[in-house]
Amino acid sequence: MIQHSLYRSAVVLILMAISMINCTSSSTKQVTPTNVTAKSDWWKSAVVYQIYPRSFKDSDGDGIGDLKGIISKLDYLKSLGIDAIWLNPIYTSPNDDNGYDISDYRTIMKDFGTMEDFDLLLKGMHERGIKLIMDLVVNHSSDEHQWFKESRQSRDNPYRNYYHWWPAEKGTPPYRWSFFDVNSNAWKYDTLTNSYYLHYFSQKQPDLNWENPKVRNEVYDIMRFWLDKGIDGFRMDAFQFASKDTTWPVLPKDYQKDVIRYYGKGPHLHDYLQEMNKEVYSKYNVMSVAEGAGSSPADAMQFVDPDRKELNIAYHFESVDIGNHINDFGLVKYKQIFERYDSTFKDKGWLAIFLANHDQPRMVSKFGNDSAAYSALSSKMLSTFVLTMRGTPFYYNGDELGMTNIRFNSIEDYNDVDTRNKYTALQQSGGNLKAFIELKKQTSRDNGRTPFQWDNTTNAGFTIGKPWLKVNPNYTSVNVAMQEQDPNSCLNYFKKLIQLRKQTNIFTTGAWALVDKNNPDVFAYTRINGNERYLVMLNFTSKSTSINTGINLEKATLVLSNYPKTSTIGNLQPYEATILKY
Structure with missing residues (x-):
């Protein structure tokens, strides 16, 4: 064993020497990672474009968007003028929540391709001056992750404390509401060890126990793995829920109406973020974004106050959670939200500005008017808003075309776990299913997840196969190919806005x-x-x-x-x- 170790060390030293000789003698320009050369606050002036990979572009005809599909459209992305891409999860997952239930954080979901495809994507983006922001989904994992498989084997398993368990002999655990569960109970009974595990979201998304330092160190290692590959930052999914009050106090019966207050202010949340910053973020020049930032401007500031050394950008939900359509809540109330946040953030901290994402309906259908007469006009108006406000714009793929809600008539057409579970629960309780479907035509997350509309060929040029989710029928008139040729299109107006934003820093600072x-x-x-x-x-x-x-x-x-x-x-x-x- 000692001889083998000495031999291996000698080989490593020889290879290092050869590598140093090659580096000094080669006339080829060495590529420096973007997270080293970029100015420290590059994310303030960036325009971030969100790609939902499952719906962006399919390269192999299986009806599911993939990494090679994105690679084939890199020149389109560069033509937009955007600076960074936020890519929704592409990790290995059983896909209960479209990739937000991760079973392996270091591999690529087969639907999307391979790690080699990822490396080519990252290289192609950096060659075009585009940075890559990935989703960090670590409030929970998949129940098919090896950690959870081990955790549920026995009460004394080394991974048991990676999750939150409640032994049944202690009685029923204190009630916690679940965002996605059919029965709206976040504690799921597991017969194998006669215990309950916690899941704030789907029962296939058990919450990780951040109180366990081993879990935190596992996450930091995962972050370093991707950052060392050269990515440019993370958008941290549902992280405001990571810290739990493990005394499990009894909460008010209607607390889910203000769930952020009770779920988003765990006793050690900011301790964990400061530790994460010290162990990971401080060693890289990258963007860090908190999805959700408490329930007030003061809460949000705690995440991004530079003196606290936590994150860069606060991504709060108050401006999108206010209601289902602009007519429901009124413009004056909407303006007041932005005024309150700006007054808090005018001297320090930084905010994200957005009107849509993969968890929201289409921008123009919620805040504008998607009728034939006004769809393009209101889409351009909303794009003007996002790209002239103070903060970092986050812009969702397809909104540059004015893509609209699809408004499915049948539950069979929906894919979203949240919509389908709520329908099942309502069905079991004898509720009004017709009214529910009418509501989901406006609010379901699937409205924002329909395939990207590239041209007026079959399936909007998204796939030659059967798309995983139906294509919006208006693709024949709303698509990239047509709008690129029209100087007055939503697409070309979007490009003009980005050019304007880059001509002066006034819209940034x-x-x-x-x-x-x-x-x-x-x-x-x-x-x-x-x-x-x-x-x-x-x-x-x-x-x-x-x-x-x-x-x-x-x-x-x-x-x-x-x-x-x-x-x-x-x-x-x-x-x-x-x-x-x-």
Whole structure:
């Protein structure tokens, strides 16, 4: 054994010497990882584009998007002008929650390809100046992960404490609500060891026990594995729930109405984030994003206050959880949310700005008007909002085309575990299934997950096979191929907005202030940096309306509008978006 070890060491030294000689003698330019060369706060000025890989582009005809499909569209992604891609989970998974139930954090799901495909994707992105942000899903794992398989074998298994268990002889565990479970109980009884395990989400997504330092170290090793491959950061899924109060206090009966208050403020949450920063993030120049950030601006600031050394960007939900459509909650209330957050974050910390993602319906269907008359106009107006606000824009794939909700009529068409489980629960209780389907036409996550619309060929050019989820029938008129040729399309307007954002840093760091804040129809604000001043006016309605800016605009110049001819200053046409420099 000693001789073998000495021999192996000698071989390693020889190979290292050869490698050093090759490096010094080669005239080939060495590629430096982007996470070394980038400025430390590159994520502030980045435009992040989210790709839902299952629905983006299928390369092999199995009806499921994959890594090779994304590789084939890298030039399209570069043409958008975006700086980074947030890629939803591609790890090995039984796919109960479309990849958010991970059974192996270091391998690629076969549906998506291989690690070699991933390496080619990362290389292709970096060659085009695009960074890669991956999902870090470590509030829970899959119940098919080896850790959980071991954990449930016996009560004295070394992995037992990797999860939260409650022995049945102690009685029924204190009730906890589950986001996805049919029976809405987050404790699942397991006969093998006569115990219950905790799952805030699906019963196939047992919650990891972050109170166990071994779990934390396992996660840090996983993070280093991907960061050392050269990725540029993580979006941390559901991490605000990672810390649990393991005294399991009895909670109010209706606590799920304010679940973030009880689930998102664990006693050691920020201790874990500070430890994570010390052990991992501080050693790399990468982006770190917290999905969910408490229930108030003050909560969110705790995640990203630079003095606390935790994360970079807070991704709060208040602006999307407010209701199902802009008409339900009103524009004034919506503006108040952004004003509160901006007042908290104006001097330090950093926010994400977004209107849609894989857990939301389509942007234009929720905050705009997806009718034939107004879909394109309101889509452009909403894109203007995302790309002129203060913070890092997160933009969901397909929204640059104005993709809309598909509005399935039958539960059989839905794939989402949340929708299907809630339907089953309602069916068991004798609830109104027709009303439920009508609601899901507006709110289901599957609305945002239909295949990307590339052209007007079969299945929108997404796949030559049967797509895993139906394609929206409007693909014949809403697709990349048609919009690339139309200078007035949603796609080309989106590109203009990104170019504008990059021409000046005012939309990244300039001061933000509401204008005519009580106007029920118009969301207007200024962006100011020294002598540089911009006014953004957005009509969120299908009627012509007016605004009292209180600003002298006699010498104002039009920068961009979603109409070929804008109205008289102060008057706005339906869903008009106008940017003025004054």
